[in-house]
Amino acid sequence: MNRRIHAAMNIRPNRKGARQGKNPSLDRRTSRVGRTHWAEIFPRTLHSPSRHAEQPRPEVRTMPASTHSPSATSFTAANAPVRLAWLFYPLWLLMPVIGVSLGLRTGHTAWFWITPAFLFVGVPILDGILGSSSRNPLEASVPRLEASPYYRRLTYACVALHYLALILGAWAVATQPLDGLSYAGVALSCGLISAFGIVTAHELGHKKGSGERWLAKITLATGVYGQYMTDHNCGHHRDVATPGDSGSARFGENLFHYLLARQLPHSTFIRPWQLERARLARSGKSPWSLGNQILQPTLISIATYGALVAAFGFSVVPYLLAVAFTSYFFLGFTDYIEHYGLLRQKQGDGRYERMRPEHSWNTDHIVTNVLYLHAQRHSDHHAHPTRRYQALRSFPDLPTLPSGYPGMFWLAVFPPLWRAVMYPRLLEVYHHDLNRINVDPRQRADLFAKYSRHPDRSRTANAIHTEPPARQLPAASGSGAYTCPGCGYTYREADGNLQQGFPAGTPWTRLPADWTCPDCAVRDKVDFIEVRSSPRTTAQGQNTLP
Known part of the structure; x- marks a missing residue:
């Protein structure tokens, strides 16, 4: 019965324990048809918590929309x-x-x-x-x-x-x-x-x-x-x-x-x-x-x-x-x-x-x-x-x-069950380094003492605090258009963005410094790129993050 249901939905079920790694919170299944490793689409950053962060950044691969495009039928x-x-x-x-x-x-x-x-x-x-x-x-x-x-x-x-x-x-x-x-x-x-x-x-x-x-x-x-x-x-x-x-x-x-x-x-x-x-x-x-x-x-x-x-x-x-x-x-x-x-x-x-x-x-x-x-x-x-x-x-x-x-509901409403199941998974993601975890400040000292394999860097006496360098905002220019490098949204000064509260004619310099892309909310104003000729857009379906 179960096999017939999966066959009807064109689905390969993931069998419990099949090709799983030791990490209980990270699924180590290998790629298959229609299955892409996330690093191929989302290049890693310096601060990625993955255990593979030391590996070279993989090449971003995308499929042109015109390649192997199926017919409507x-x-x-x-x-x-x-x-x-x-x-x-x-x-x-x-x-x-x-x-x-x-x-x-x-x-x-x-x-x-x-x-x-x-x-x-x-x-x-x-x-x-x-x-x-x-x-x-x-x-x-x-x-x-x-x-x-x-x-x-x-x-x-x-x-x-x-x-x-x-x-x-x-x-x-x-x-x-x-x-x-x-x-x-x-x-x-x-x-x-x-x-x-x-x-x-x-x-x-x-x-x-x-x-x-x-x-x-x-x-x-x-x-x-x-x-x-x-x-x-x-x-x-x-x-x-x-x-x-x-x-x-x-x-x-x-x-x-x-x-x-x-x-x-x-x-x-x-x-x-x-x-x-x-x-x-x-x-x-x-x-x-x-x-x-x-x-x-x-x-x-x-x-x-x-x-x-x-x-x-x-x-x-x-x-x-x-x-x-x-x-x-x-x-x-x-x-x-x-x-x-x-x-x-x-x-x-x-x-x-x-x-x-x-x-x-x-x-x-x-x-x-x-x-x-x-x-x-x-x-x-x-x-x-x-x-x-x-x-x-x-x-x-x-x-x-x-x-x-719905299954997680039962763990959440019974905190001891939640701790027993989710604490090991979260700690494994960050290799028991609580400096890299979003920790409840009320319990920070107790949690570090019980779970962390690394000292609490926020309490280090010799910690050096430096003022972060100022970010250079994209300069206003004659084009009057600035595009998000992630999703392709373009802000045009002539049009403004009424949904965001910017009437037509609002110059780029009037947008708040902490403004984020209204479409993806992933990129900030400092990430936007001036459009010199035609906006660079990402082909629909590729959705790469450079």
């Missing part, structure tokens, strides 16, 4: 099983509809709990049965894959499914004779689907088109999480894997302290409002104007929740509060595991090194990768945020989670 036929597999995501979003319908029809309370039971019990079991797949799309097929309307329409349809679950739950708790346990089951089930609205919005909100970005805002409104796009796109992607990022958990920090002390206050309120206020100020607008991208989805939330209360009465208020709470907890839990303890190192110029693939935890488990729209291929997402979910790639030799996100 062969491309569609080869990808048909994979295309069908993605339908599992909207089917998952319909699970509360199935559970509530069966619960009301049969009178059995268990049906109201089928959605959380499937996510937190069934999905980890399915991940264990079906295994993982490291298959990647051929680079030559990526342009056609990303241009396919099928994958976009699938995410568009999911927006309506999030609202369907929200409305169905409100109707059920307000009009049906539910006991307390059934009420809680409906609220948690529909709350999880609103929480998965963050998965849908994460995919749509990173795209350049205003239509998809508005769909992301509309989706986020179901869980009252309108600040997510601002904080995630402009804050987390800029600060990721640094001590100052509230979206990156620190070594020694348990889930509950992380949620209450850092993620909830800073990622939910402080940082997004700071970012949005600064953006609007650049355009001379008030932070309370309708142009505020946090207020826009928040107003949609108020209208939606208000309409549900007006339609069904105040009995839905506890339900709506539970839905919003589930969304907040879901995102906080996901943030906790995605970059746990991983750290970008500071360079001689005082800046953190660019975001690298080894700064994210990844997993290739089949079921959860479909369920999370490939968000678990997190390294490629951070390198290329605008790349669509169906084209995200997996790479070997990266920090690897032992399970998909």
